[in-house]
Amino acid sequence: MKVIKSLNELNELDYAVTIGNFDGVHCGHQKVIRNIKDECENSNLKLVVVTFTPHPIQILNPKEHYLINSYSERRELLSELGIDYLFEIEFNRDISLMPPKDFLDEFIFNAKAPAKFYLGHDFAFGAQKKGNHSFVKKYCEDINTEVIVLCSFDVEGGKVSSTIVREALADGDVESVRKYLKRDYFIRGRVIKGAGRGRQIGIPTANLDLDRYRRYPKNGVYITKTKFGESTWYSVTNIGHNPTFTDGMGVFVETHILDFDNDIYGNEIEVSFIKRLRDEKKFDSVNDLIEQINLDVDKTREYFND
Helix, strand or coil: CEEECCHHHHCCCCEEEEECCCCCCCHHHHHHHHHHHHHHHHCCCEEEEEEEECCHHHHHCCCCCCECCCHHHHHHHHHHCCCCEEEEEECCHHHHCCCHHHHHHHHHCCCCCCCEEEECCCCCECHHHCECHHHHHHHHHHCCCEEEECCCCEECCEECCHHHHHHHHHCCCHHHHHHHHCCCEEEEEEEECCCCHHHHCCCCCEEECCCCCECCCCCEEEEEEEEECCEEEEEEEEEECCCCCCCCCCCEEEEEECCCCCCCCCCEEEEEEEEEEECCCCCCCHHHHHHHHHHHHHHHHHHHHC
């Protein structure tokens, strides 16, 4: 996959375009893109995915803890689907106020017209989202571009969307998230120094530097896997306020990696969420906390050994 700055770079090629935010690159996105890719290969067309950076909602209605994936992760996930080119439009308020025709003129049809233009069933663009399917089809009447409206996608009889994935994460339902994403939900982050309490009580943790725009699972304790370098370890991860030691302000992600004692401060790790174990709890004593963490570790070992 090659990242491009304009469709002008493709004037010598025959290509198709699809456009969307693709936050999370969930199983619906995957299915649609793979189907489009197959059609493109049969028609000798290159596939271009057009998306926005940042996500439009971060400009129009800024929200913390919204994105399912970082933008670099989205690139990786889209690349794995075999697309040929990725065009990331730098979204701003001026673009949000553009009439739909001006948006198409400037970004999609400012060069050699795509042979096919695939639109999501609910995707709209331009000022007041007036750039719907009907508008695009009318725009393309005199252009040799075929407009294809994509169907919605279901998982086990239910709809799937980025919104539904966010809602499942908010509920801590990482097993449903896995079903929607067709992979474990993961977060990446740099390991930062914490208060050192975990090591003091014999249960060291890796504390992650958090991205305030990223959506994390509901506060609680989870069975996880942690990847560092090329190796993966079983782990137990707590998301929350660490109420036994703090006043409940701030959110922490702390991962206890089983059978691991390397110094990884400053390095990036990837934590994949497998199953929710319990809610976060304030304990009356450090010994009670240690006892509960040991139970969490035992349940984690049992899960992976079954």
